[in-house]
Amino acid sequence: MTRTSSLIALIAASFVAAPLASAADLTVSVEGIADATGSIMLGLFDEATYNGDGSIDGATLVVEGTSVIATFEGLEPGEYAVRLYHDVNADGEMNTNPFGMPTEPYAFSNDARGRFGPAKWEAAKFVVEADGTAHTITMN
Amino acid sequence: MELSRRHFIEAGLGAGMVGTLGACAMNTRGADGVAGASGQPAWHLGYQNAPANGFEPEAMKLVFGKPPADLSGSLYRNGPAQFQYGDQYASHWFDGDGLIHRIAIEDGQAVHKARFVETRKRREEQTAGAFLAPGFGTLGDESYYVESSDDVNAANTSVMVVDGELLALWEAGSAFAMDADSLETKGPKVWRDDLKAMPFLAHPKVEPDGRVWNLAVGGSRVGIYRIGKSGGLEDFGMVDIGRAAYIHDWTMSERHLIILVQPWINENLRPPVVAGFEWQPQHGLQMLIVDKDDFTNQRWAQAPARAFFHTGSAWEENDGTIKFDVVLYKEPVLGVGGGAAEIRGDWTAADAGVDGVLTQVIIPPSGDARLIETGIIGEFPQVDARYRGKQRQLTALVSGTSPNRPGATGLSTQNWMTGESRQFEFGADRMVEEFLFVPKAGGSSDKDSWLIGPVLNLKAGVTEICVFDAGNVSDGPVCIWQADYSWPLGFHGTWA
Numbered sequence: 001m002t003r004t005s006s007l008i009a010l011i012a013a014s015f016v017a018a019p020l021a022s023a024a025d026l027t028v029s030v031e032g033i034a035d036a037t038g039s040i041m042l043g044l045f046d047e048a049t050y051n052g053d054g055s056i057d058g059a060t061l062v063v064e065g066t067s068v069i070a071t072f073e074g075l076e077p078g079e080y081a082v083r084l085y086h087d088v089n090a091d092g093e094m095n096t097n098p099f100g101m102p103t104e105p106y107a108f109s110n111d112a113r114g115r116f117g118p119a120k121w122e123a124a125k126f127v128v129e130a131d132g133t134a135h136t137i138t139m140n
Numbered sequence: 141m142e143l144s145r146r147h148f149i150e151a152g153l154g155a156g157m158v159g160t161l162g163a164c165a166m167n168t169r170g171a172d173g174v175a176g177a178s179g180q181p182a183w184h185l186g187y188q189n190a191p192a193n194g195f196e197p198e199a200m201k202l203v204f205g206k207p208p209a210d211l212s213g214s215l216y217r218n219g220p221a222q223f224q225y226g227d228q229y230a231s232h233w234f235d236g237d238g239l240i241h242r243i244a245i246e247d248g249q250a251v252h253k254a255r256f257v258e259t260r261k262r263r264e265e266q267t268a269g270a271f272l273a274p275g276f277g278t279l280g281d282e283s284y285y286v287e288s289s290d291d292v293n294a295a296n297t298s299v300m301v302v303d304g305e306l307l308a309l310w311e312a313g314s315a316f317a318m319d320a321d322s323l324e325t326k327g328p329k330v331w332r333d334d335l336k337a338m339p340f341l342a343h344p345k346v347e348p349d350g351r352v353w354n355l356a357v358g359g360s361r362v363g364i365y366r367i368g369k370s371g372g373l374e375d376f377g378m379v380d381i382g383r384a385a386y387i388h389d390w391t392m393s394e395r396h397l398i399i400l401v402q403p404w405i406n407e408n409l410r411p412p413v414v415a416g417f418e419w420q421p422q423h424g425l426q427m428l429i430v431d432k433d434d435f436t437n438q439r440w441a442q443a444p445a446r447a448f449f450h451t452g453s454a455w456e457e458n459d460g461t462i463k464f465d466v467v468l469y470k471e472p473v474l475g476v477g478g479g480a481a482e483i484r485g486d487w488t489a490a491d492a493g494v495d496g497v498l499t500q501v502i503i504p505p506s507g508d509a510r511l512i513e514t515g516i517i518g519e520f521p522q523v524d525a526r527y528r529g530k531q532r533q534l535t536a537l538v539s540g541t542s543p544n545r546p547g548a549t550g551l552s553t554q555n556w557m558t559g560e561s562r563q564f565e566f567g568a569d570r571m572v573e574e575f576l577f578v579p580k581a582g583g584s585s586d587k588d589s590w591l592i593g594p595v596l597n598l599k600a601g602v603t604e605i606c607v608f609d610a611g612n613v614s615d616g617p618v619c620i621w622q623a624d625y626s627w628p629l630g631f632h633g634t635w636a
Contacts, residue, residue, distance in 0.1 A: 012414050077597065086625060095334065097334060097335055097336055097337060098335070098337045098338065098356075098358075098361070098363055098378055099339075099356070099358040099361065100336075100364075101288060101336070101337045101338070102287075103333060103335075103336040103337070105332055111288060113285030114286070114287050115282070115284070115285055115286045116410065138335065
């Protein structure tokens with residue numbers, strides 16, 4: 001039901017996959033990636049899960065250039081938010097300094113920024129429409 | 141022999157030094173504490189904005205004495221220099237953007253220039269024409285995002301030069317790399333990828349061979365940097381000091397790092413930081429002594445409750461006794477108005493709080509530490525870098541207070557071998573800043589040094605750079621260069 005892919009895989013898939021009539025599709029483009037290495041680790045949240053431990057879906061996007069794309073199919077139309085980090089060294093973790101400050105790049109949907117913590121739901125949420133939505137996040 | 145402060149005030153006046161200095165000043169400002177044409181007291185000159193682009197290189201005028209022939213190098217200094225946008229005042233002196241000064245001295249000439257550190261805080265506040273970032277005494281604007289300590293980095297506290305690279309230092313975020321000649325900002329210093337945005341205290345300690353030690357303070361957890369003289373990180377480790385004590389400075393002997401854990405605790409480091417401090421004197425002043433070769437080899441020492449900002453330096457005696465000097469306060473001097481009132485020009489003596497007293501701390505191989513007060517009221521203690529961690533004679537510090545204004549009025553030295561203190565009083569119309577040791581050519585002790593530092597001449601409304609003979613400060617300045625303008629009071633500097 002949900003599929004993630006790199007940019008190349010997505011372009012190939014777009015020729016063969018017919019859109020589902022009753023499902024809302026979301027395409028998340030992540031641009032401005034500084035280092036062409038590792039993976040973008042992306043989580044999709046709704047309001048209920050945003051401040052908790054688990055996402056409603058996620059994607060691991062191998063970085064080969066300055067951008068990657070994730071697609072989520074068959075979503076209920078409504079409000080969602082994305083949190084992501086760039087696992088530059090491909091160790092599967094968001095690395096931090098000894099005081100817990102992230103040392104790998106991260107971002108939120110709407111390019112929202114935090115204030116002494118993650119960006120707030122109100123700042124990061126966006127609407128996935130019934131006929132599909134494309135959302136772009138630019139890394140800092 | 142220890143002489144009283146009053147003796148030196150009288151001696152200074154009697155020697156005519158203050159009169160001599162006064163005679164070479166343009167009498168354009170009111171006397172100490174008296175409002176001038178701006179409606180602000182004369183001393184407020186020290187807390188006024190610097191020009192947004194800093195100061196272009198300008199030769200200072202020799203107005204007194206003869207510059208030492210062997211005095212050649214640069215005095216770099218840092219201090220807050222943005223206090224106002226329109227009618228909006230900064231909430232605290234410590235939150236002003238850092239302005240880096242270079243006073244280049246060669247062949248008897250002194251040339252001053254200065255540039256602000258281009259932090260994110262600086263750039264966005266300059267664009268907005270308003271204060272936005274939270275800070276030590278500032279709540280900040282909700283619209284200003286804070287994802288890293290460097291988003292609020294004011295880079296305004298001190299400077300260091302390592303292997304030719306100039307670093308602007310704060311204490312709760314990264315050092316900022318600067319070009320040592322142009323003073324242009326390069327960006328936050330990353331010592332190692334996994335240490336991005338780690339705090340780097342504004343009081344690194346440099347061993348005589350060039351190796352640098354410093355701390356990263358985050359609540360009760362403290363990181364230790366060991367940096368080679370070529371600027372590369374050699375080691376980094378963590379220790380736990382048990383409490384989220386305020387740590388601005390620390391000290392070091394040849395073999396040990398000595399982390400002073402004052403009972404001024406802040407468990408909630410949210411802005412404004414100053415509002416979160418609690419004085420808990422029941423803990424006393426504790427000192428964690430850490431072996432430089434093995435950070436897990438530690439011992440604690442205990443002294444009566446005191447607050448502090450700045451140490452001089454430590455040494456160890458043959459039996460393991462550690463001695464160091466520090467300016468100690470009976471209780472904290474911030475959080476009661478100090479730091480906010482000055483920049484509005486409405487400081488009163490009630491804002492001064494308690495006096496800081498230069499004190500020697502003696503930590504025996506076992507048992508409690510002893511405090512021996514010198515009687516010198518002052519701040520910004522400094523030692524000769526050639527003797528950092530080693531037994532030495534002198535500490536120099538600014539000294540003296542005025543009931544009518546903030547800031548120091550004089551310069552003192554304490555000789556730990558003889559017990560003798562010496563002092564020079566500039567008088568009420570000069571605000572005295574930190575003085576640094578510069579070794580004389582061919583000297584054999586730390587007494588064979590020059591002391592160099594800025595003095596804000598309130599009568600003339602200009603900043604001066606003064607040089608003293610460290611062995612004879614009571615003789616008065618050796619020479620004085622004067623700028624055609626003033627710049628705001630700063631905090632700390634380095635000589636390179």
